[in-house]
Amino acid sequence: MAICVVVLPDAEAAERLTQGLKNSDLPLMQCLTIPPDSDAIDQVELLSxxxxxxxxxxxxxxxxxxxxxxxxxxxxxxxxxxxxxxxxxxxxxxxxxxxxxxxxxxxxxxxxxxVNSENEDGVRILRNRREEGRWLLLMETPSGIDLPWQTVQRSRPLQVVRLSEL
Known part of the structure; x- marks a missing residue:
């Protein structure tokens, strides 16, 4: 499974990307929006x-x-x-x-x-972006299915951090 986090500038961009992913026929195991002003990042095991x-x-x-x-x-x-x-x-x-x-x-x-986590550098980058006021969108696809890169690129992300690909 492929897991990545898309860093977006504001809530509007995050909402547009979320709607674009929901409208696509791609099966997502997880699609979680993390706003910068909440502690939701501490509840996600991949990011905590x-x-x-x-x-x-x-x-x-x-x-x-x-x-x-x-x-x-x-x-x-x-x-x-x-x-x-x-x-x-x-x-x-x-x-x-x-x-x-x-x-x-x-x-x-x-x-x-x-023991350090395998994604420690990526998680540190994402936590810094959240502290800067950026919105994060965690996406996870089933095994063998690639992430919807065209949909992600249309949203003009500031950064895309790939956490794992199993």
Whole structure:
């Protein structure tokens, strides 16, 4: 699928392009207009690094926390450390497992924050254009169908940023 964002000078140009896309027979999976004075850009995962990072962190936590629990449990069992001996023979490995699970959670935050998005430069450009008062139009087409470049060029965009083409 092809995803791109068209930067337009004003609301009138954005409305004309949106109507032109709706009147064309091209199937669009997504066509979203983002005005400069709203926080709608923060609600779109493709254009919000924070949403992408949160999704990545949650996905990593689903894997790292159970493995951390098992690693903490195993470490407590195979070593002869008696750090949590007051919790008894069953409580000591469970406390070690919970500490390992907490380590997995912290690791998911660190790992998610250290990975940069593939579209980071394009997203930064688009956020700057929005702060300049420009309108953004996010378009996504199904796999194998190219974007309607002739319709887009007729609207005289200031810039077209291609985010991905899968």
């Amino acid at each position: 690094p924070n949403l992408t990072r949160q999704r990545r962190q949650k996905a990593m936590a689903r894997w790292l926390m159970p493995f951390g629990f098992l690693a903490g449990l195993t470490f407590t069992k195979i070593t002869t450390l008696t750090t949590f001996d007051s919790f008894g023979p069953w409580g000591q490995p469970v406390i070690g497992g919970l500490l390992g699970m907490g380590s997995g959670l912290m690791g998911s935050y660190a790992a998610a924050a250290s």
